[in-house]
Amino acid sequence: MNPFFRIAARDATTSARNGCLQTAHGEIQTPVFMPVGTQGTVKTLDPEELSQVGSQIILGNTYHLYLRPGTEVIERAGGLQKFSNWNRPMLTDSGGYQVYSLSGLRKVTDDGVVFQSHIDGSYHHFSPEFTTQIQLSLGSNIMMVLDECPPYPCTFDYALESLHRTTAWAGRCLTEFRDCEPRYGYEQTMFAIVQGSTFPDLRRQSAEALIALDFPGYAIGGLSIGEPKPVLFEMIGLCTEMLPEEKPRYLMGMGKPEDIVEGISLGVDMFDCVLPTRNARKGQVFTWDGALNVRNAAYKMDFNPIADDCGCYTCGNFSRAYLRHLFNAQEILGMRLASLHNLYFYHELVKKCRECIADGKFGEWRTEFSRRYSTQTTNNNTVLT
Amino acid sequence: MNPFFRIAARDATTSARNGCLQTAHGEIQTPVFMPVGTQGTVKTLDPEELSQVGSQIILGNTYHLYLRPGTEVIERAGGLQKFSNWNRPMLTDSGGYQVYSLSGLRKVTDDGVVFQSHIDGSYHHFSPEFTTQIQLSLGSNIMMVLDECPPYPCTFDYALESLHRTTAWAGRCLTEFRDCEPRYGYEQTMFAIVQGSTFPDLRRQSAEALIALDFPGYAIGGLSIGEPKPVLFEMIGLCTEMLPEEKPRYLMGMGKPEDIVEGISLGVDMFDCVLPTRNARKGQVFTWDGALNVRNAAYKMDFNPIADDCGCYTCGNFSRAYLRHLFNAQEILGMRLASLHNLYFYHELVKKCRECIADGKFGEWRTEFSRRYSTQTTNNNTVLT
Numbered sequence: 001m002n003p004f005f006r007i008a009a010r011d012a013t014t015s016a017r018n019g020c021l022q023t024a025h026g027e028i029q030t031p032v033f034m035p036v037g038t039q040g041t042v043k044t045l046d047p048e049e050l051s052q053v054g055s056q057i058i059l060g061n062t063y064h065l066y067l068r069p070g071t072e073v074i075e076r077a078g079g080l081q082k083f084s085n086w087n088r089p090m091l092t093d094s095g096g097y098q099v100y101s102l103s104g105l106r107k108v109t110d111d112g113v114v115f116q117s118h119i120d121g122s123y124h125h126f127s128p129e130f131t132t133q134i135q136l137s138l139g140s141n142i143m144m145v146l147d148e149c150p151p152y153p154c155t156f157d158y159a160l161e162s163l164h165r166t167t168a169w170a171g172r173c174l175t176e177f178r179d180c181e182p183r184y185g186y187e188q189t190m191f192a193i194v195q196g197s198t199f200p201d202l203r204r205q206s207a208e209a210l211i212a213l214d215f216p217g218y219a220i221g222g223l224s225i226g227e228p229k230p231v232l233f234e235m236i237g238l239c240t241e242m243l244p245e246e247k248p249r250y251l252m253g254m255g256k257p258e259d260i261v262e263g264i265s266l267g268v269d270m271f272d273c274v275l276p277t278r279n280a281r282k283g284q285v286f287t288w289d290g291a292l293n294v295r296n297a298a299y300k301m302d303f304n305p306i307a308d309d310c311g312c313y314t315c316g317n318f319s320r321a322y323l324r325h326l327f328n329a330q331e332i333l334g335m336r337l338a339s340l341h342n343l344y345f346y347h348e349l350v351k352k353c354r355e356c357i358a359d360g361k362f363g364e365w366r367t368e369f370s371r372r373y374s375t376q377t378t379n380n381n382t383v384l385t
Numbered sequence: 386m387n388p389f390f391r392i393a394a395r396d397a398t399t400s401a402r403n404g405c406l407q408t409a410h411g412e413i414q415t416p417v418f419m420p421v422g423t424q425g426t427v428k429t430l431d432p433e434e435l436s437q438v439g440s441q442i443i444l445g446n447t448y449h450l451y452l453r454p455g456t457e458v459i460e461r462a463g464g465l466q467k468f469s470n471w472n473r474p475m476l477t478d479s480g481g482y483q484v485y486s487l488s489g490l491r492k493v494t495d496d497g498v499v500f501q502s503h504i505d506g507s508y509h510h511f512s513p514e515f516t517t518q519i520q521l522s523l524g525s526n527i528m529m530v531l532d533e534c535p536p537y538p539c540t541f542d543y544a545l546e547s548l549h550r551t552t553a554w555a556g557r558c559l560t561e562f563r564d565c566e567p568r569y570g571y572e573q574t575m576f577a578i579v580q581g582s583t584f585p586d587l588r589r590q591s592a593e594a595l596i597a598l599d600f601p602g603y604a605i606g607g608l609s610i611g612e613p614k615p616v617l618f619e620m621i622g623l624c625t626e627m628l629p630e631e632k633p634r635y636l637m638g639m640g641k642p643e644d645i646v647e648g649i650s651l652g653v654d655m656f657d658c659v660l661p662t663r664n665a666r667k668g669q670v671f672t673w674d675g676a677l678n679v680r681n682a683a684y685k686m687d688f689n690p691i692a693d694d695c696g697c698y699t700c701g702n703f704s705r706a707y708l709r710h711l712f713n714a715q716e717i718l719g720m721r722l723a724s725l726h727n728l729y730f731y732h733e734l735v736k737k738c739r740e741c742i743a744d745g746k747f748g749e750w751r752t753e754f755s756r757r758y759s760t761q762t763t764n765n766n767t768v769l770t
Contacts, residue, residue: 039714040707046718047702069685069710076686077706085702300454301461317432317470321462322425325454329424332717333431 004189004216005248011356013363015240015267018354021248023089023141024186025081028056030248030269031353033260033346034091035277039064040074040084043277044336045343047086053312053340054347057089057141059272062134063098067117067124071137079139079184091272092140094131094173096147097221097253108148110165128172132190136177139184144219145173147193152226159197166195167209174213191250193221194239198231207242217248220268224254233262240267257286257349258375261366264353276346280338283327286345290374294323294338312344313337389574389601390633398748400625400652403739406633408474408526409571410466413441415633415654416738418645418731419476420662424449425459425469428662429721430728432471438697438725439732442474442526444657447519448483451509452502456522464524464569476657477525479516479558481532482606482638493533495550513557517575521562524569529604530558532578537611544582551580552594559598576602576635579624583616592627602633605653609639618647625652642671642734643760646751649738656735661727666720668712671730675759679708679723697729698722 009018021028035042035050037058042050050058060080065071077083081090099106099115106115112127128146135143147166150159170192177190192210196202210218220239223232236251243249248269254260255273263271276286283295287307294306305315306323314323314337326334356362394403406413420427420435422443427435435443445465450456462468466475484491484500491500497512513531520528532551535544555577562575577600581587595603605624608617621636628634633654639645640658648656661671668680672692679691690700691708699708699722711719737754741747 039710039716041711041716041718044717044721046698046721048698064714068714069706073686073706073710077688077704083704083707083710085707301458303462313431313433319462319468321454321458322468322470325424325458325468326426329449329453331424331426332429332720333426335717336429336431336721 005246007246009358011265011362012360014265014366015237016264016353016357016362017267017269018357019248019269021089023057024188025087025089025141026056028089029354031260031264031350032056032270033350034059034270034272035343035346036061036272036274037084037086038274039068040080042339042343043281044332044339045277047084049313049340050086050343051088053344054351055088055343057091058086060090060092060138060140061095061098062092062131062138063095063102065092065138066095066134067119071134074139075137075183079137081139089142090138090140091142092135092138092144093252094135094144094146095126096131097149099126100149100151108165110168112146112169113148128169129176132173132176132180136180136183136188139182139186139188141188142217143177143188143190145170145190145192147195147221149195149222149225150197152197152222154197156199156202159195159199159202162197163195163202163206166193167206170210170215171213174215189216191215191217191219191248193219193252194243195222197222198227198235200234200238203235203238204242207239211242211244215247217250218243219250219252221252223251224259229259232259233266236263236268237266256375257346258370258373260346260349261353261369264350265362265366271350276342277339280342281335283323283334283338285323285338285341288369288372290376294320294334295327296324299324306341307345310341310344311348312341314341314344390631392631394743396650396742396747397745399650399751400622401649401738401742401747402652402654403742404633404654406474406654408442409573410472410474410526411441413474414739416645416649416735417441417655418735419444419655419657420728420731421446421657421659422469422471423659424453425465427724427728428666429717429724430662432469434698434725435471435728436473438729439736440473440728442476443471445475445477445523445525446480446483447477447516447523448480448487450477450523451480451519452504456519459524460522460568464522466524474527475523475525476527477520477523477529478637479520479529479531480511481516482534484511485534485536493550495553497531497554498533513554514561517558517561518565521565521568521573524567524571524573526573527602528562528573528575530555530575530577532580532606534580534607534610535582537582537607539582541584541587544580544584544587547582548580548587548591551578552591555595555600556598559600574601576600576604576633578604578606578637579628580607582607583612583620585619585623588620588623589627592624596627596629600632602635603628604635604637606637608636609644614644617644618651621648621653622651641760642731643755643758645731645734646738646754649735650747650751661731662724665723665727668708668719668723670708670723670726673754673757675761679705679719680712681709684709691726692730695726695729696733697726699726699729
C-alpha cells in the first residue's frame with residue numbers, strides 16, 4: 001500500500017478510477033485538474049478565488065520562478081506557497097519544457113541543458129541536481145524530474161537517445177532528492193516522466209526503466225504537442241496500462257474538456273493545462289454544450305449568463321452582454337470573470353467524473369457528455385466585431 | 386430642509402461637515418470618495434471587492450458608455466447598475482470632459498459639441514438634452530449637466546464666454562430632466578457644475594446663476610488641471626462659501642490624499658479621481674506615511690505588507706516582495722491587489738475624516754495627518770529595476 005496515494009473506486013467498464021493524494025498541504029481528490037500558476041499566480045485570479053472555484057492543487061513553473069523573482073526571494077519567503085499565499089498543495093515542473101519552448105539558444109548535453117533566459121538573454125544551466133534543488137527551495141508538494149521533451153514529429157533515433165537521457169536524469173534527480181532534507185520541514189515527493197515520443201516500443205522502454213527506479217508517482221510527458229488524436233490516446237493507454245496500478249498518473253499539458261474525459265477513462269489521475277485560463281483571456285468560455293466566445297456579436301444583447309446551469313460567481317452575477325462589453329473595451333475584469341468561470345467548469349467536470357466513477361456510472365455518463373458537448377467551437381470565434 | 390441631503394455634523398474650526406445623501410440605491414455618508422468606473426467597471430475590480438473596500442458610490446463615464454457598449458444595450462439591461470451588477474449608488478458625468486480630453490476633432494457651439502469618437506473616428510453630437518437622455522438611460526442616481534471645461538490657463542474672455550454657455554446648458558439639462566419620467570421607476574437627481582476657470586469674479590457669476598436654477602446639488606469643475614495649488618484651494622473655498630449650505634458639494638477630479646483632506650476642510654462633500662486606481666496599475670500604493678512604489682528594488686526581500694496598519698485583503702495576505710514580483714512579471718494580479726489596497730486606503734481616509742468631524746477633532750487630526758503623511762513620494766519611483 002502506498003501511504004501517499006490511495007485508490008477509492010474503480011470504474012467497471014473503463015480504466016477510470018478515483019483516488020486520494022496525501023500531501024503536507026492537504027488531500028487531493030483524483031481525477032483532478034490542476035490550474036497553471038506560471039509565475040506564482042494563476043493569471044488574473046487570487047488564491048481565495050482559486051479555492052472558491054474548487055482548485056485543489058495548482059502548478060508553478062520552475063523555469064519562470066527561477067528566473068523571476070529567483071530562488072533566493074522565494075526561499076526567504078519560506079517557499080512558493082507562503083510567497084504567493086496559496087496554502088494548499090502545489091506541484092512544480094522541472095523547467096525542462098519551458099527551456100525547450102521559450103528560451104533562445106539552448107544546448108542539451110548528458111549533464112543537462114544550457115539556455116538563454118527569454119527575459120534578458122543571460123545564460124543558465126539546468127542539471128538534474130540543480131532543478132531538484134530549485135524545487136526543494138520552491139517547496140512544492142510534488143516535484144518533477146528534469147526531462148527532455150522531443151518535438152513532434154521526431155525520428156526514432158532521436159527519441160531513443162533523448163529517452164536514455166531522460167531516464168538517466170530521472171535517476172539523478174531522485175538521488176539528489178533522497179540525499180536532501182526538505183527545506184521547510186514538511187515532506188515533498190517526486191514524480192518521473194515517461195517519454196518516448198509516439199513510438200510504442202520507446203514508451204514501453206521508458207516506463208519500464210522508470211518503474212524500476214520506484215518513484216512515488218509517474219507522469220506521461222511529450223504528448224499533446226501536435227500528434228494526431230488517435231496516436232495521443234494510444235500512447236496514453238499504453239502508458240497507463242504499464243504504469244503501476246497503485247501509483248498516481250499525471251498526464252502533462254493536455255487540456256480540452258473532451259480529452260480530459262477520455263484521459264480519465266484511460267486511467268489518468270491528474271491533468272494540467274493553461275487552456276482554460278489562456279483561452280479565457282481571449283474570451284473563450286466553456287459550457288456543458290461546448291465552448292463559445294463571449295466577444296461574438298451574437299451576444300451583444302444577450303443578458304443570459306454564460307451558462308444557466310453554472311454555479312460560478314461570473315454566471316451568478318453577469319451576463320454574456322456585459323462580458324462581451326468588457327472584452328470589447330479591453331477591461332481586465334472580463335479576463336478575470338472568464339478565467340474564473342472556466343476553472344469552475346473544469347473543476348466541475350472532473351468532480352462529475354469522480355462522482356460517476358464512485359456511483360459506477362462513468363461509462364454511461366461519458367457517452368451522455370460526448371453527445372451533449374459540442375466540439376464545433378471554432379465557429380464561435382469567427383464572427384467577431 | 387433638503388430631503389435628498391442632510392447635514393449631520395459640522396466642524397468647529399473648518400468648513401468640514403458630515404452629511405448623508407439619500408438615493409434610490411441607498412445612503413451615502415459624506416465626505417465620500419467615489420471610485421471611477423469609466424467603462425462600467427472600476428478597472429481590475431469586481432463589484433463585491435468594491436463593496437468590501439468600502440465603496441459607497443461609483444462613477445460611470447457617459448462619453449465612454451455611450452460609445453461602447455452604447456445606450457441601447459444598457460437600456461435593455463435595465464440600466465448601468467443592473468448591467469454591471471453594481472447595486473449601490475452610481476453617479477454619471479455628462480461626457481463633456483472626455484469630449485475635450487479624448488476625442489479628436491471637436492466643435493463647440495451654443496447647441497452643444499460635435500466630436501469624433503476616439504475609438505473609430507465616427508462623428509457624434511452631444512447637446513444638453515441628449516446627454517441628459519443618455520444619463521436617464523444609464524439610470525444613474527446622480528446625473529451631471531453638460532458643461533464646458535476651459536483649459537488652464539485660458540483668457541478671461543474665453544472663460545466668460547464658456548461660462549455663459551455652461552450656464553445656459555445647465556438650464557436646458559434641468560428642463561429636459563424635469564420634463565422626463567425616470568426610465569426605471571426610481572428617482573434620479575441632477576447636479577450643476579460651477580465653472581469660471583481661476584477668475585474669482587467668474588466663479589462667483591457661475592455659482593450665482595446656477596444657484597438661481599435651484600439644483601439639488603452642485604459640483605465644482607474645471608480645477609485640478611494644472612493650476613497652482615494655492616489657486617486651486619482659493620477657488621474651492623470661494624465656491625463652497627457661495628454654494629448653498631444645505632446642498633451637497635462635489636469637487637470633480639481632484640484626488641491626492643492630502644488635497645482631499647484640504648478639500649474636506651473647505652466644505653467639499655464628494656470627491657472622485659482615477660488617481661488611486663490608475664496609479665495602482667503602475668505600482669504606486671498609498672499609506673498613512675505617504676505613497677510608495679512596490680516595483681522599487683528596495684522591496685525585493687521585503688516580506689512586510691504595504692502597510693502594517695492596513696486592514697485590506699492585500700495587506701492581510703501579501704507582501705511587498707510578492708507584489709513587486711507580480712509587477713515585474715507583468716501579472717494582472719499585481720494591478721488588482723494594488724487597486725484594492727488604494728481604494729481601501731482612500732475610503733479609510735474619508736471615513737477617518739467623517740469620524741473626526743463627528744467627534745469635533747477634525748482640525749487636530751488634520752494637522753497630525755499632514756505631519757505624518759509624506760508628499761515626497763516621487764523619490765520612491767526613481768530606483769526601479
